[in-house]
Amino acid sequence: QVQLVESGGGLAQPGGSLRLSCAASGFTFSNYGMTWARRAPGKGLEWVSGIWADGSDTYYEDSVKGRFTISRDNAKNTVYLQMNSLKPEDTAVYYCKVRFNGVDYWGKGTLVTVSS
Numbered sequence: 001q002v003q004l005v006e007s008g009g010g011l012a013q014p015g016g017s018l019r020l021s022c023a024a025s026g027f028t029f030s031n032y033g034m035t036w037a038r039r040a041p042g043k044g045l046e047w048v049s050g051i052w053a054d055g056s057d058t059y060y061e062d063s064v065k066g067r068f069t070i071s072r073d074n075a076k077n078t079v080y081l082q083m084n085s086l087k088p089e090d091t092a093v094y095y096c097k098v099r100f101n102g103v104d105y106w107g108k109g110t111l112v113t114v115s116s
Helices: none
Strands: 002-009 010-012 018-025 033-037 044-049 058-060 068-073 080-084 093-101 103-106 110-114
Touching: 002 093, 018 033, 018 093, 018 110, 033 068, 033 080, 044 068, 044 080, 044 093, 058 068
Parallel strands: 010 110
Antiparallel strands: 002 018, 018 080, 033 044, 033 093, 044 058, 068 080, 093 103, 093 110
């Protein structure tokens, strides 16, 4: 079965960095694009970034462009989100997602808190 497990969240100061990881299993990882999304406290789900199956193209929500970088290691079945220059408004639970056979699968998320 498809499983996605996020890790790497925690507390960061404004201007700091964190690197999130999402370990995938249950499908041929290298054949599928991957997505990161987030849910801030009291707000709806927001798409953050996406990457093609072969990593050749990436996409970012405007508020994270130039600060976040998505990447993947198909040998390790893992997608990453490097987050730099963090802001308090980046505080959220971050989820990775894959659409497999027409169904969206989500991990349980990892909490990122940006605060001094």
